[in-house]
Structures are given as C-alpha cells and as structure tokens.
Amino acid sequence: MLYIFCPHCGSRSQNEFAYGGDATVKRPELNKEISDQEWNNFVYLRKSPRGKHLELWHHISGCRQWIKVERDTSTHEIFKTYKADELTE
Amino acid sequence: MSQDFRLDNIGMVNRNKKISFTFNGKKYFGYEGDTIASALIANGVHLVGRSFKYHRPRGFFGVGVDEPYAILQLERNNERDPNIRATEQEIFEGLEVKSVNCWPSVNFDIGAINNFLKMFFPAGFYYKTFMWPPSFWYKIYEPFIRMAAGFGEASIKHDKERYEHKYEYCDLLITGSGPSGLASAYAAAKNGARVILAEDKPRYGGSLLTSDVNIGNQTGAEWSEKIITELKSMSNVIVKNRSQVFGYYDHNMLVMSERISDHLPKTQKYLPKQRLWYIRAKEVLISSGSIERPLVFGNNDTPGVMLSSAAKEYMKVYGVLVGKKPLIFTNNDSGYETAIEFKKNGVNPLILDTRKEPSSDIISEAKNLGIEIKFSHVVVAAKGYKKVKSADIAKISDNKKDLSNIENIKCDCICVSGFWTPSIHLASQSGNKSEFNEKIDAFIPKKSKQKENTIGSANGKFTLEETINEAFDKGYEVSNKITENNNKVSIPTVVEKKSTEHDKFWCVPLPKGKSYKRFLDFQNDVAVSDIELALREGFRSIEHVKRYTTLGMATDQGKTSNLNGLQLVSDIENKVVPQVGHTTFRPPYTPVSIGAIVGREVGKHSKPTRKSPMHEWHEKNNAVFVDAGVWLRPRYYKQGNETLFEASKREAKNVRKNVGVCDVTTLGKIDVKGPDAAEFLNRVYTNAWLKLPVGKARYGVMLREDGIVMDDGTTTRISENHYHMTTTTAQAANVLSHLEYYLQLVWPELNVNVVSTTEQWAGAAIAGPNSRALLMKLFPNTDVSNEGLPFMGYKEADLFGIPAKIYRISFSGELAYEVNVESDYGNFMWEKIIEVGKEFQIQPYGTEALSTLRIEMGHVAGSELDGRTIPHDASLEGLVSKKKDFIGKRSLSRSAFTxxxxxxxxxxxxxxxxxxxxxxxxxxxxxxxxxxxxxxxxxxxxxxxxxxxxxxxxxxxxxxxxxxxxxxxxxxxxxxxxxxxxxxxxxxxxxxxxxxxx
Structure with missing residues (x-):
C-alpha cells in the first residue's frame, strides 16, 4: 500500500485516495473548434510509461483535494507531490 | 501413558501442566508449551502424513515455519482448520488433529500405490497425461485431479471466529527475536525509537535458546530473557510473539499475522482468533535468521530423517528425543552441536562428516566426549518405510564422486545438516536484489531498495560475536537517524565456540545399480531425477523448471528445497548458482488464514449500511428492504400475505389514484455555491442554466467527456449564488468527485464551492392527484396552489414549526412534491405526512412501486443510463443545448453518435x-x-x-x-x-x- 504525501494533510495511506489518471492531459478550451482527432486524443489517448509519471490522485477520504503525484510506475517510488494549482517541474 | 522419548531434566515446557489431545482419534498427552510435533515425538509417533504425489510416509523434518511434512488438519467446535504445521501449532486441552492426504488412514494409505507407480508420475506428469481426449477433461481428469489435490479440507461452514485488523506506525520494525533482533531492538529502544519486535514462535530468543553460548556472563537463554523483559517494560516498544511478518509491501508497509488464540482451548468471547497488523515502519531490520539446508541422499524423505538443528531444538526447548540411536550426517560443524547435545542427554550418536579431516573447537569437544565420528563418510540411503530403521553408509572419495565400503548400520533417526540458508524472503519482497555469497553457498541481500537492512544470520553472519556487534551498531545507527538521540548502550562480550569451514558437498551420488529417490522438495515430492528430466526436456529458466516440476511451489514455498534445487540445476548445466539465479520470493512468507486477511469485513460488515432517518418507521410498518448501493431502502410495505408483485401494484395504483409518500432521502444532494455557480452548472449540464430564476428548479443531464450520460437530476436555485443539486442515489459520490475535478483542475478560475449535503436533508416525495390537498393541510400558511407553487417551483415553508423546503418536482409523473427537512426532523416530517394524509388515503410506497411509476411514464433511470447511452438514446436530446459548450459536447458530434x-x-x-x-x-x-x-x-x-x-x-x-x-x-x-x-x-x-x- 502506497504512502502518499498530501500537500494539504501530510502523509497518508493509499486507501484514503482514489486514483485519477494521467495529470498531464489538458482539456481543450471551451467553445474551441477542434478536429475529431484532437478530441479523440484528449478523451481516449493516454501514455502508459514505465517509470516516472505525473498522475492525479483525489484525497477522497481526506481533504477532497485533487493532487498531482510524480510516481515511478514500476517501483512505486513517489518523488514529489503537488497541489492542484501548483506548477510541476 | 508413558512418554518414552521425553527427557527429564531439560526443556522449557511446563511439566506441571499435562495436556491431552487426540491425533487421528487416539489420545495422547503432552505438556503446556509443547507443539503437536514435540508432543507426538515424545510419544514416539513419527508417522503423521502422506506425501503429496507418491503418498510416501511423512514424519517431521523441521521444528518451525520451514516444516514441509507435518501438515495436519485441526478440528474444533465442528470446524476444520487445514494446513496446520504441527511444528508450530501448540497443543491445548481437547485439541483434535488428524492427518491429511491419506485414505483410509495414515498407516494404510491406498494412495501409496502411486509410490510403486512412480515411474509413471515423472515431472510434468499432469501436463503430459491429461491432454487427450478433450472430452475427458470435465468428467474424468478434473474430478480426479481435484480429489488428489490439496492438503486437507477447508471448512465450508461460516467461520464464527473473529479476526481483526490493526494499523500501526513505528520508527523501527524488527522481524525476529533471535540474537540480532534482540540486540538491535534493545539498542534502538534505548535510543528512544518506537520499536516493534515480532517473533513468530511463542518463545523469544531464536537460536539463543538452543546454542551453547555466553553473552555478558549469562547463557544465551538467560540473556534473551533479560533483554525481552526489559523491552516489554518500555513504553516505546511493542513486543509480539506468535506473530509472523509475512509480507513486505510498498513504502515500508509490512503485514504481520498474530496468532492470538490459536493455542487456546476455546476462543474466549472477546478475544479474536488472529489479528492482522498493517505496520508502516520508518525503518525495518530484518533479523529473520536462517534455515538449515538438508543433504540429499537416497530415501531422504523417510520419517526419522530430519534437520539436525531441529533435533537439537526438540531436546533443548521441548525436552524430547527424536531418536535413541541417532546418526548425524553433516557437512559442517552444526551437526556436532546436535551430537554433543545427544551425548549430554545420555544418547550415543554416530557422526558422519563429509569433510576429510576438519578441526575446530566443536570437533575437539565431540572427540573428547567420546562421540564416534567417521570423516569422509556419507549416508547413501535411509532404510525403513514408515520410520528409519537403518542406513546404508559409505566412504566417499576425495573428489566426492565415488562410494566405497558401503555398509548397513542400525539407527532410528538421521539428523542432517547441509549448512545454513539465510531467510532473505522479506528483503527480497521489498525489492532487494540478492547476491550469491560463495563463502556460505547461499544468497544474501544486497542493496536495500526500501528502508530496510538485514542483520544477523539472515545476512549470512554465522558467528554470534559478529551478529551481536553488528546488531547493536545497526540498532543504534538506525534509531539515531530517526530520533537524533545519542544514547549508546555498551555491547556485551560474547563467548562462543569457534567453528571451521563447511563442505560444499550436498548431494550423495547413487551407488551403481541403485535408483533411490533422492528428494529435493519434500512437500511436493520433487526428486533429483525430476529436475534432471526437466532439463533433458529443454527447460532452462529456473522459473520454468520450478513450474514444470513444482519445485518450491508447495505451502512451504521451498524453504528447505530452493537452494539445493538451484545447486542441482547449476551442476547439470555446468554453471554456478548465481548464473542460474533464484525464483522470485513473493508474500506471504508463511500461509495466512483467509479469515485474517478478510478481518471483520464479512457479511453485513463487508460494507457500511446507510439508513434514512425514517428507517425505524419503515421497519415498524412492515417494510421489506432492498440494498440500493450501501443504502437500505424500503422495497415495499407488506400488508398481510401480499407478495412483492401485489404490494407494489397496490402502492403504485394508490399513487395514481390518491396519494403516496416515498422516502427519497437517499438521493444525492450537493450544495453548489459561489458567484460563478450558474456558469459552472452551465458547463456541467447539457442544457442552459444561466437564466434559471431564484426559486425555480430545472432537470438536467450531465455527460462524461466521452459523451455518455453520467447522471441526471434536478437542481434548484435557492438564492442568487446558491444551488441545490440532486443526483441519483448510485452516482452521488462520483458526481461530487467529478465536480471537484473540474473546479480544482480544469476551471480553477471559477469561484464556486461544492459540498455534499446528502446526510443533512431527509426527503419525502408526495405524489398523486391528492398531493396538493395534502400539502395545503401540511402547510396551511403557504400558498401551494398551481399559481403559487407551479411545476418546477420551489418554496420554503413551515411544517408544524419545522423549517421545510418544498420542491415541486416529479419522478412518478403525477402531480408531486418533494419535501425536505433537516435530517433530525425526518421522522417527525414523515409521521406528520402519514397522519395528515390519512383522510386522502395516503400510503407509503417503496422502490418497486417507484420503478413501476417511472417506467410507465418513460422516465429514464440507472437501467437506461447504463454507461452506454448518450442523451439521444434516452430521448433526452431536447435537453442538449446547441448554443453553448459543456462537458462531453464535442463527443456528441462524432459519427457513431450521429x-x-x-x-x-x-x-x-x-x-x-x-x-x-x-x-x-x-x-x-x-x-x-x-x-x-x-x-x-x-x-x-x-x-x-x-x-x-x-x-x-x-x-x-x-x-x-x-x-x-x-x-x-x-x-x-x-x-x-x-x-x-x-x-x-x-x-x-x-x-x-x-x-x-x-
């Protein structure tokens, strides 16, 4: 079970969190004309890297804040966590 | 009944307390502190089971977790507990155990015919035999294999025992209370660290209980007693016996199973059977010790052949002799310690040492005691079927290839020692890649992956002095890192006998013309010939060899067999062991009860139960409940002998004809507040929200980004910047997360807050042609006329002194209202509605009638919004705005959706x-x-x-x-x-x- 540092609450067990997927995906702006392909990429296409990955976690049984977690997908090492509005490196 | 093999003046069992138990229906007795194994051996019983494949007789091989043979089934209170290791299970008054994998009895076992057919059961037998014809699989092969598989029978009844879970945090977890565990725990605890020390056996001390050593002028056992007593008295230390740390998981989370009442006669009411500890440790010291390796020779699985360290422990801890004419077969000095112990207890052993002319303190002591030793000698084969009766021994040439002077000598047990294998399982589970150490012919941990260090013999340190010094240092060093204290305790002086190098020889060659089975894996009956066959057939990767032959795959997970298997593969392949590598160690280290893993989350407790404030009223009025997610909702209110069908029809009819009331508390409710709330709703829902006036409700549909309908419900504008959103019961939690996602990550510029208010409001839907008349009586001071409170209108009102909110919305398709009051007033509201509604023929209705009403109205619900439908499919396309953008809109114009x-x-x-x-x-x-x-x-x-x-x-x-x-x-x-x-x-x-x- 992972031990995740929530920037709002401190280190907590994984069972307080829900996984939220790739944190690098950016939603296209509202009312913007975009191609099927671009939209498709946003809705469905995700990288699944082996190694460092920036992902979203929702502290669902804690502060209910979405946070960004930089984690190694093969070793589960967590390098850094960020608040939702914090700039990532 | 006398105990022929019990020694009088040695051992740690309580001679003042006799305990009787039955084994295969026969009554035996032992003493408090005995295991099943020690008590049976004391009674001269060595035949306890049959092997997995060939049904060969099985006795005792070890004295602890490594036991591959003595797997029994425990029965108590009419419940069965399979896969019990006789070497670990302590006896208690009335204990009943029996053998498994034998029929009709362990003495006469029909399955033993496999032993005579063994040429037909080579490695990969299952893969080769059960292939054709395919039609045989279900009717013949599978039932046959199922009958033959497994050790014992699991209980099929509900397990009434209690299992608990506990979460614990500590600075330092130490796994094992041998010399390294005790010393490091002591050093760290004295330096202020919060320490957990776990010991899988009932007694603390590990090898100190059986070694002839001295620490700080005390015997090993006395020193360990002193240290453990002091540790127990410290408030920063948790000391647990009968507790096995079996898994090392991510981020220094370890799981330990504590056997709390497995050794007690009857489970006490409030005492759990076992407790599973989830321990998050800042640092871990693995002091799990080492397990003696067997030597491989003909018929080395015969009952009476056992590890020499086990024989010593049976004497020193339990006061039990494993035999009266012992043969000690060793390639190192450890066997001598066992021989000396036999000698001290009046039994004359014979030592066969594979080495040519070794010399050390221990060997000299054995010689001085007059123990007979034969150097350059091996056991060729054990003789005897259900128990060792004699052994063929021989002189072995210096190149260890040729046998000569084969002779048969009488003996009743053969104690083998093939040197020691560090227990690196936990380190390996944590991600530590081990390395092969030539000096000890075994793997030891290399570089820590997580915050873990391995110490003592688990780290290949086999002298006590080295172990104690390292452990004190490590305990200080690790605790200093965490607590930053500098309290160093002095390291006691250690006196031990010096030993000399072991022999790398481990497998006795077959004499000419003999084809003895030489076993590597004792539990799964994997012999040298099976591995040879697998390699001849082309299996190379050790992982494949393991799976093909089942080497190391049984419940003991190859604790005694792994290294010898690797040795054999590398010998045949002309490689060295590190080139072959080892198979992966995975949790659990020892078998864990499913009950302990599940804990108390069984049956009703597998999930929380949510009840509305009106629940008691429903119960009193014959409601039959249904699970709606984690909520309990009335499905129907039973009158007389009504069936579900009749009751729901009656309830639905009454709504259409008169008026009904339904508990809708379970609907998800979310408060949406802030100056940008309208804009936010406009982006979340498919329809337009900017112009909704205060005091009005609107039905809305929200999509996922892929265009699929996520949820629907009404949202009401309570005031300028305050909206009350409702969701379906099932999607309430998902919708809240969805809204938070967009507010926090996608549109953080919107000034809006959302919070769940589901628990805060109790809701009653009043539906039917009489509902307005009823409302007029409930709220006499409020104008609820069609003009005063039109469809989709909202009003705050006074319900007999209680503040209430009335939403004129309808799921049933009838004239209907939903009344909300604060949860604490829910029951009051409900009773008032029922009381006042009497004159209008009100009846409560449940979810079944609710479904009927919505289905015949064509209102969609979860069964239509099933994660596959877009608004069009549910005839909701009228609610999809063409003018504005919203979540998922772009998806709706994809070709499949149009x-x-x-x-x-x-x-x-x-x-x-x-x-x-x-x-x-x-x-x-x-x-x-x-x-x-x-x-x-x-x-x-x-x-x-x-x-x-x-x-x-x-x-x-x-x-x-x-x-x-x-x-x-x-x-x-x-x-x-x-x-x-x-x-x-x-x-x-x-x-x-x-x-x-x-």
Whole structure:
C-alpha cells in the first residue's frame, strides 16, 4: 500500500485516495473548434510509461483535494507531490 | 501413558501442566508449551502424513515455519482448520488433529500405490497425461485431479471466529527475536525509537535458546530473557510473539499475522482468533535468521530423517528425543552441536562428516566426549518405510564422486545438516536484489531498495560475536537517524565456540545399480531425477523448471528445497548458482488464514449500511428492504400475505389514484455555491442554466467527456449564488468527485464551492392527484396552489414549526412534491405526512412501486443510463443545448453518435397483454432466424402498468424512433421465453405531461 504525501494533510495511506489518471492531459478550451482527432486524443489517448509519471490522485477520504503525484510506475517510488494549482517541474 | 522419548531434566515446557489431545482419534498427552510435533515425538509417533504425489510416509523434518511434512488438519467446535504445521501449532486441552492426504488412514494409505507407480508420475506428469481426449477433461481428469489435490479440507461452514485488523506506525520494525533482533531492538529502544519486535514462535530468543553460548556472563537463554523483559517494560516498544511478518509491501508497509488464540482451548468471547497488523515502519531490520539446508541422499524423505538443528531444538526447548540411536550426517560443524547435545542427554550418536579431516573447537569437544565420528563418510540411503530403521553408509572419495565400503548400520533417526540458508524472503519482497555469497553457498541481500537492512544470520553472519556487534551498531545507527538521540548502550562480550569451514558437498551420488529417490522438495515430492528430466526436456529458466516440476511451489514455498534445487540445476548445466539465479520470493512468507486477511469485513460488515432517518418507521410498518448501493431502502410495505408483485401494484395504483409518500432521502444532494455557480452548472449540464430564476428548479443531464450520460437530476436555485443539486442515489459520490475535478483542475478560475449535503436533508416525495390537498393541510400558511407553487417551483415553508423546503418536482409523473427537512426532523416530517394524509388515503410506497411509476411514464433511470447511452438514446436530446459548450459536447458530434439509426428508447407491450417480459431480453425481428440472431436492442426495465393493467417494458433498440408500431419479438434465452410484442412510445402514460402540471 502506497504512502502518499498530501500537500494539504501530510502523509497518508493509499486507501484514503482514489486514483485519477494521467495529470498531464489538458482539456481543450471551451467553445474551441477542434478536429475529431484532437478530441479523440484528449478523451481516449493516454501514455502508459514505465517509470516516472505525473498522475492525479483525489484525497477522497481526506481533504477532497485533487493532487498531482510524480510516481515511478514500476517501483512505486513517489518523488514529489503537488497541489492542484501548483506548477510541476 | 508413558512418554518414552521425553527427557527429564531439560526443556522449557511446563511439566506441571499435562495436556491431552487426540491425533487421528487416539489420545495422547503432552505438556503446556509443547507443539503437536514435540508432543507426538515424545510419544514416539513419527508417522503423521502422506506425501503429496507418491503418498510416501511423512514424519517431521523441521521444528518451525520451514516444516514441509507435518501438515495436519485441526478440528474444533465442528470446524476444520487445514494446513496446520504441527511444528508450530501448540497443543491445548481437547485439541483434535488428524492427518491429511491419506485414505483410509495414515498407516494404510491406498494412495501409496502411486509410490510403486512412480515411474509413471515423472515431472510434468499432469501436463503430459491429461491432454487427450478433450472430452475427458470435465468428467474424468478434473474430478480426479481435484480429489488428489490439496492438503486437507477447508471448512465450508461460516467461520464464527473473529479476526481483526490493526494499523500501526513505528520508527523501527524488527522481524525476529533471535540474537540480532534482540540486540538491535534493545539498542534502538534505548535510543528512544518506537520499536516493534515480532517473533513468530511463542518463545523469544531464536537460536539463543538452543546454542551453547555466553553473552555478558549469562547463557544465551538467560540473556534473551533479560533483554525481552526489559523491552516489554518500555513504553516505546511493542513486543509480539506468535506473530509472523509475512509480507513486505510498498513504502515500508509490512503485514504481520498474530496468532492470538490459536493455542487456546476455546476462543474466549472477546478475544479474536488472529489479528492482522498493517505496520508502516520508518525503518525495518530484518533479523529473520536462517534455515538449515538438508543433504540429499537416497530415501531422504523417510520419517526419522530430519534437520539436525531441529533435533537439537526438540531436546533443548521441548525436552524430547527424536531418536535413541541417532546418526548425524553433516557437512559442517552444526551437526556436532546436535551430537554433543545427544551425548549430554545420555544418547550415543554416530557422526558422519563429509569433510576429510576438519578441526575446530566443536570437533575437539565431540572427540573428547567420546562421540564416534567417521570423516569422509556419507549416508547413501535411509532404510525403513514408515520410520528409519537403518542406513546404508559409505566412504566417499576425495573428489566426492565415488562410494566405497558401503555398509548397513542400525539407527532410528538421521539428523542432517547441509549448512545454513539465510531467510532473505522479506528483503527480497521489498525489492532487494540478492547476491550469491560463495563463502556460505547461499544468497544474501544486497542493496536495500526500501528502508530496510538485514542483520544477523539472515545476512549470512554465522558467528554470534559478529551478529551481536553488528546488531547493536545497526540498532543504534538506525534509531539515531530517526530520533537524533545519542544514547549508546555498551555491547556485551560474547563467548562462543569457534567453528571451521563447511563442505560444499550436498548431494550423495547413487551407488551403481541403485535408483533411490533422492528428494529435493519434500512437500511436493520433487526428486533429483525430476529436475534432471526437466532439463533433458529443454527447460532452462529456473522459473520454468520450478513450474514444470513444482519445485518450491508447495505451502512451504521451498524453504528447505530452493537452494539445493538451484545447486542441482547449476551442476547439470555446468554453471554456478548465481548464473542460474533464484525464483522470485513473493508474500506471504508463511500461509495466512483467509479469515485474517478478510478481518471483520464479512457479511453485513463487508460494507457500511446507510439508513434514512425514517428507517425505524419503515421497519415498524412492515417494510421489506432492498440494498440500493450501501443504502437500505424500503422495497415495499407488506400488508398481510401480499407478495412483492401485489404490494407494489397496490402502492403504485394508490399513487395514481390518491396519494403516496416515498422516502427519497437517499438521493444525492450537493450544495453548489459561489458567484460563478450558474456558469459552472452551465458547463456541467447539457442544457442552459444561466437564466434559471431564484426559486425555480430545472432537470438536467450531465455527460462524461466521452459523451455518455453520467447522471441526471434536478437542481434548484435557492438564492442568487446558491444551488441545490440532486443526483441519483448510485452516482452521488462520483458526481461530487467529478465536480471537484473540474473546479480544482480544469476551471480553477471559477469561484464556486461544492459540498455534499446528502446526510443533512431527509426527503419525502408526495405524489398523486391528492398531493396538493395534502400539502395545503401540511402547510396551511403557504400558498401551494398551481399559481403559487407551479411545476418546477420551489418554496420554503413551515411544517408544524419545522423549517421545510418544498420542491415541486416529479419522478412518478403525477402531480408531486418533494419535501425536505433537516435530517433530525425526518421522522417527525414523515409521521406528520402519514397522519395528515390519512383522510386522502395516503400510503407509503417503496422502490418497486417507484420503478413501476417511472417506467410507465418513460422516465429514464440507472437501467437506461447504463454507461452506454448518450442523451439521444434516452430521448433526452431536447435537453442538449446547441448554443453553448459543456462537458462531453464535442463527443456528441462524432459519427457513431450521429448515425440516423442510432439506438433509442421505446416502450414494449406484449401482444397478449399478460406475459411479462424478462429484463435483459433481446428484441429481434425473427425469433427463428439463424444464430447469431441479429438483435435490435435489449429490454432495460419491466413493470406491470397499473394504468393499463398489463405488462409494460422499456427497451433501447436500433432506430427506435422508426420502430414504433412494429410487431417484433422479445427473446430471453436465459428464461427460455419468446414473446411477440408491439413497439410503442416510451411515454406510455400521460405522454403530454399534463398531470405534473395540473
């Protein structure tokens, strides 16, 4: 079970969190004309890297804040966590 | 009954307390502190089971977790507990155990015929034999294999024992209370660290209990007693015996299973059987020790052949002799310690040492005691079937290839020592890649992956002095890192006998003309010949060899067999062991009860139960409940002998005719507040929200980004910047997360807050033509006329002194209102509605009637919004704004979602007006068409229309809008029914929606 540092609450067990997927995906702006392909990429296409990955976690049984977690997908090492509005490196 | 093999003046069992137990129905006795193994050995019993494949007789091989043989089944309170290691299970008064894998008895076992057919059971036997013909698989092969498989029988009854879970945090977890565990725990605890020390056995001390050593002028056992007593008295230390740390998981989370009452006669009421500890440790010291390796020779699985360290422990801890004419077969000095112990207890052992002319303190001591030693000698084969009776021994040449002077000598046990294997399982589980150490012919941990260090003999340190010094240092160093304290305790002086190098020899060659089975894996009957065969057949990777031969795959996970297996593979392949590598160690280290893993989350406790504030009223009024997610909701209120069908029909009819009341507390409720709330809702919902006036509600549909409907519900504007959103019961939590996602990550510029208020409001839906009349009596001071409170209107009102909110919304399709009060007043509200509603023939209605009402109105719910439908499919396209953008809008213009014959919701009525259509039925054009019959769609929900008194269903079918009026068929292969049906509008009742606006 992972031990995740929530920037709002401190280190907590994984069972307080829900996984939220790739944190690098950016939603296209509202009312913007975009191609099927671009939209498709946003809705469905995700990288699944082996190694460092920036992902979203929702502290669902804690502060209910979405946070960004930089984690190694093969070793589960967590390098850094960020608040939702914090700039990532 | 006398105990022929019990020694009088040695051991740690409580001689003042006799305990009787039965084994295979026969009564024996032992002493408090005995294990099943020690008590049976004391009684001269060595035959306890049959092996897995060949059903060869099985005795005792070890004295702890490594035991591959003595797997028994424990029975108590009419419950069975299989896979019990006799070497670990302590006896208690009335204990009943029996052998497994034998029939009709362990003495006479029919399955033993396999032993004589063993040429037909080579490695990979299952893969080779059970291939053809395929039709034999289900009827013959599988039942046969199932019957033959497994050790013992699991209980099929509900387990009434209690298992608990506990979460614990500590600075330092130490796994094992041998010399390194005790020393490091002591050093760290004295330096202020919060320490947990776990010991899998009942007694602390590990090898100190059996070694002839001195620490700080005390015997090993005395020193460990002193340290453990002091540790127990410290408030920063948790000391646990009978506790096995079996898994090392991510981020220094370790799991330990504590056997709390497995050794007690009867489970005490409030005492759990076992407790599973989830321990998050800042640092871990693995001091799990080492396990003695067997030597491999002919028939080395015969009962009476056992590890020499086990024989020593049986004497020193339990006061039990494993034999009176012991043969010690060793390639190192450890065997001598056992021999000396035998000698001290009046038994004359014979030592066979594979080494030529070794010399050390221990060897000299053995010689001085007059123990007979034969150097350059080996055991060729054990003789005897159910117990060792003699052994063929021989002189072995210096190159260890040739045997000479083979002779048979009498003996009743053979104690083997092939040197020691560090228990690196936990380190390996944590991600530590181990390395092969030539000096000890075994793997030891290399570089720590997580915050873990391995110390003592688990780290290949086999002298006590080295171990103690390292452990004190490590305990200080690790605790200093955490606590930053500098309290260093002094390291006691250690006196031990010096030993000399071991011999790398481990497997005795077969003499000419003999084909003895030489076993590597004792539990799965894997012999040297099986591994040779696997390699001849082309298996190379050690992982493949393991799976093909089942080497190391049994419940003991190869604790005694792994290294010898690797040695053999590397010998045949002309490689060295590190080139072959080892198989992966995975948790659990020892078998763990499923009950302990599940803990108390069983049955009703597997999930929380949510109840509305009116729950007690429902109970008192004969409600029959149904699970709605984690909520309990009344399904119907039973009157007399009514069935579900009759009751729901009555309740639904009464809504259509008079008035009904339904508990809708479970609906998700979310407060949306802030100056940008309207803009936010406008982006979340498919329809327009910017112009909704205060005091008005609106129905909305929200999509996922892929265009699929996520949820629907009404949202009411309470005040300028305050909206009250409702969601379906099932999606409440998901919707809140969804809203938070967009507010926090996508549109952080919107000034809006959301919070769940589901628990804060109790809700009652009042529906039916009489509902307004009832409302007028409930709220005499509020104008609830059609003008004062029109459809989709909202008002705050006073309910007999209680503040209430009235929403004029309808799910039933009738004139209806939802009244909300604060949860604490929920029951008061409900009782008032029932009381005042009497004169209007009010009846409560449950979810079944609620379904009926919404289905015949064509209102969609979860069965239509099933994660596959877009608004069009549910006839909600009118709510999709063409002007503004919203979540998921772009997806709706994709070609698959704009096809002209896209699925759409319709109504379905059986032509005979009497046959109910099973939910999930397919709609097809021709029931006799060739399979696979092209299906048009499926029936999503069915009810008995109370309006028309005939069955009615909703279905989502291809090109639904052009199918109305067609005669088709509903087919349910599951119920074996084909029903001719007519497709009608999904709005079966009141299609113009007049009633809700009345």
């Amino acid at each position: 096809k002209s014959d896209r699925e759409k919701i319709v109504g379905v009525v059986p032509l005979d007006k009497t046959t109910s259509i099973p939910e999930g039925s397919y709609i097809v054009k021709d029931p006799k068409a060739k399979l696979p019959n092209p299906k048009l769609g499926h029936v999503s929900a069915s009810c008995w229309s109370v309006e028309y008194d005939n069955p009615f269903s909703l279905a989502i079918i291809k090109d639904g809008k052009n199918m109305i009026g067609q005669k088709l068929f509903a087919m349910s292969p599951l119920k074996n029914k084909t029903i001719p049906v007519e497709i009608v509008s999904s709005h079966y009742v009141d299609p113009e929606g007049k009633r809700v606006r009345a």
